[in-house]
Amino acid sequence: MCEILRKKTLEVINIDLxxxxxxxxxxxxxxxxxxxxxxxxxxTSVLLRIITGKNIVFKICSxxxxxxxxxxxxxxxxxxxxxxxLNNLERDISLEDDYVEDLTDSPIVRFLNLILNYAxxxxxxxxxxxxxxxxxLIRIRIDGVLMDLCPVPQWANQRxxxxxxxxxxxxxxxxxxxxxxxxxxxxxxxxxDIRVAITPTSSGxxxxxxxxxxxxxxxxxxxxGLEGNDLYLMxxxxxQPSGLLLICGPTNSGKTSTLYALLKSLKSDEINIMTVEDPxxxxxxxxxxxxxxxxxxxxxxxxxxxxxxxxxxxIMVGEIRSLETADIAIKSSISGRxxxxxxxxxxxxxxxxxxxDMGIDNYLLSAGVIGIVSQRLVRKLCNCKRRVKTYxxxxxxxxxxxxxxxxxxxxNGYSGRRAVFEILVVNxxxxxxxxxxxxxxxxxxxxxxxxxxxxxxxxxxLLLKGETxxxxxxxxxxxxxx
Numbered sequence: 001m002c003e004i005l006r007k008k009t010l011e012v013i014n015i016d017l018x019x020x021x022x023x024x025x026x027x028x029x030x031x032x033x034x035x036x037x038x039x040x041x042x043x044t045s046v047l048l049r050i051i052t053g054k055n056i057v058f059k060i061c062s063x064x065x066x067x068x069x070x071x072x073x074x075x076x077x078x079x080x081x082x083x084x085x086l087n088n089l090e091r092d093i094s095l096e097d098d099y100v101e102d103l104t105d106s107p108i109v110r111f112l113n114l115i116l117n118y119a120x121x122x123x124x125x126x127x128x129x130x131x132x133x134x135x136x137l138i139r140i141r142i143d144g145v146l147m148d149l150c151p152v153p154q155w156a157n158q159r160x161x162x163x164x165x166x167x168x169x170x171x172x173x174x175x176x177x178x179x180x181x182x183x184x185x186x187x188x189x190x191x192x193d194i195r196v197a198i199t200p201t202s203s204g205x206x207x208x209x210x211x212x213x214x215x216x217x218x219x220x221x222x223x224x225g226l227e228g229n230d231l232y233l234m235x236x237x238x239x240q241p242s243g244l245l246l247i248c249g250p251t252n253s254g255k256t257s258t259l260y261a262l263l264k265s266l267k268s269d270e271i272n273i274m275t276v277e278d279p280x281x282x283x284x285x286x287x288x289x290x291x292x293x294x295x296x297x298x299x300x301x302x303x304x305x306x307x308x309x310x311x312x313x314x315i316m317v318g319e320i321r322s323l324e325t326a327d328i329a330i331k332s333s334i335s336g337r338x339x340x341x342x343x344x345x346x347x348x349x350x351x352x353x354x355x356x357d358m359g360i361d362n363y364l365l366s367a368g369v370i371g372i373v374s375q376r377l378v379r380k381l382c383n384c385k386r387r388v389k390t391y392x393x394x395x396x397x398x399x400x401x402x403x404x405x406x407x408x409x410x411x412n413g414y415s416g417r418r419a420v421f422e423i424l425v426v427n428x429x430x431x432x433x434x435x436x437x438x439x440x441x442x443x444x445x446x447x448x449x450x451x452x453x454x455x456x457x458x459x460x461x462l463l464l465k466g467e468t469x470x471x472x473x474x475x476x477x478x479x480x481x482x
Contacts, residue, residue, distance in 0.1 A: 005073070009033065012051055015074040022110075023048070024069045026059065036061045036069050067113045068188045071121060108159040116194070118149070119211055120187055123416070125252075126211065131157055131204035143379045143417050144252060161198070164207055168196050176200050190215060195279070214282050219260045225419040226261070229453070233423045234373070238262055243370030244333040246320075248345040248354075254377045254419045255342040256281055259316055262340060263287055272311055276303035277318035292318075300325045308332060317341040323359045330360060330368040347455070348372040348424035349444045352434060366426075366435040374422040374455060376476040378468045382410035385466065392470055394477070395460060402466035413469075420462060420476070422455040 005025055013025050013033075021044050024036040032055035035048070045056045061069070119127050119140045126141040129152075136157035138149040152160070165172035168181025178199040185192045195210040218224070226234055237245050245262075247255045263273060264284060273287045278300070280291045288310075290303050300317060301324045307315055308328075320326045320343045333339040345351035351372045355365055384407040391398050404413020426434075430446050438446075448454065459473045 009052065010073070013048070015070065017051075018070055018074065021047070022063070022066050023058075024066060024073055026069075026073075028054065031055055032057055034059060036066060038063060038066060062186055063110060063113055065186060065189070067110070067117045071117060072188070108156065108163050111156065112160055112163055115149070116185060116209070116211070117187065119209075120192065120213055123213075124211060127207075127209040129157070129160060129207040131201060131206060133203065136160070136204075143414055144377060145379070145412075147412075157204070161205060161207065164196060164198065164209075170198070175205065212281050217257060217282075219257065219264050219282070219284075221261050221265055224254065224257055224261045226421070230421045230423055230458075233371075233425060234262070234421075237371040237423075237425065238266060238338070240338060240370055242333055242336045242338055244330055244339045244341070244368045245370055246351055246372045247340070247342045247375065248348065248351040248372060249342075249375045250344065250346070252377070253375055254417075255375065256318070258373070258375060258419065259318075259340055259342065260284065263314070263316060266314060271313040273314045273316070274307045274310060274312045275316040275318070276300055276307060277316075301328065304328045304332070312337060314338045315340070319343065320355075320358075326355055326358050326360050327364075330355075330364050333368040333370075334364070345374070347444075348374040348422050348452070349440060349447055352443060353440055362435050362437055366431045369426050369434075371426055372424045374424075375419050376455060376459075377417045378420055378459065378462065378472045378476055379414040380416045380418055380467055381469060382407060382413055382415040384410065384413065387466065390470070392463075394456070394470075394474065399464065401463050401470055403469055404471075418462075418467070420455060420458050422453065422458060424452050425450065 005028055009025060009028055013023075018024055022038050023044065026034045026036060028034065033048070033052055034057045037044070037058040037060060039060065040058045045058065048056045115127060115138060118124075122140065122142055124140040124142045125144075128139040128141070128146065130137045130139065135151060135153040135155075137151050139146045140149050141147075162172045165179070165181070167183040168179075170179050170181050178197070180198070181196045183194055183196070185194050192214075193212040195212065197208045197210075199206055221231055221234065237243075247258050249255055260282060263275070267273060267284070267286050269286075274290070275287060276290045276292060278292045280289045283289060290298075290307070292298050292300060292303055300319070300321065304315070304317055304325060305328065315329075315332060315337055317325060317329055317339065318341070320329060320341050329339050329341055343351055343354055345354045349372075351374070352365065352369070355369075356362065381402050381404055384405040385402040386405055387400060387402050389398055389400050392401070406413045409415070424430075424447050427450050430443065430450065433443055433446055456477060459468070459477065462468045463470065463473060
């Protein structure tokens, strides 16, 4: 029976040898070593047998899996190893690689896999490839912030564009119009959905890969940061038999993740949950999800009307963008359904006026809405943080807080993100104020008197706990004019 790899074996079959021959050792016993490999190549087998003095057994896998398993055995790659790999690939590149259609093991295929694996391993949400006169700069968005990975020369940039379009089944000869696509990427035996946007620029073109890695997100209430009184209020709102619950915030503030967490917590064989989304980012078993397709006339309005004919108990509308969608959603909530949706607004109270500005009648809004949640995503400090006492202008006092340091694990002092919530429960006093058209300041005053904890105060709690930094709080609160 094969055993765990010995240290001596990993010294002999080092990462450079692994990359050169595209093999990764898995396990061994006294007589043999088992390798992942792209193919059962006899020349490679003989070479490895000479090097190790043992019989060689190959298990065939894809090039994506080779890179993933290599990282698991030898450790995750850092930026320098990505650049080294690029240099190795430049030596391997040949004119036959220009179109990368049927090849599964060309240098550029391996390099693109390397970039995607690096992003996945570091919980990156997006990979940006920005063309310039020399080639392109590759950047990865980690914890909401774009970070430079490496520059690539023109030969690599051109081939990355072609390879990406081939993966998405797009016409790689088209260069002067935007193109959107998607493909499934296999990583460590799991399928990861990747959405791609390609657009021409004055420098030659830009690609963005959106990585939808379901495994990297905990879609539970605790997983998104709901705890204490926030958790209690959210459970009170979602236990209502009907009404409209809105999640608001800027782009990339975690609104969709919050909706998914709520839907997962409510999922039951006894109720019919239906969604209309653009796009369906993650599929949830037991929930009927509709993806809009405007090219064929399926938009939020038509999708929502279709759902209403399918006997739903709970409805989720990905986003309220128009008066028509808002009107249908609110009327559905008044007629006995629990409706969830998102809207772009800076605060929970301002979301009320956002709907009124769209043209929703005061009486309809006051009758339908049961709660509004404003949220932000803040970066969490790594354990390498240090505690300091500093004056914080935002709160007008000296506070014991933590600041980022940076270590070999985090590089920049932060590791991961969490949501911060401002939960507005629409009580009777607030309902009457909405109905009579009270001002924004009056609504805010009523909400705070009713117990609403503002984002500013919620972030102060995290600051004092040492979970985030003053810098993060300022960055997130500037959007609401605090």
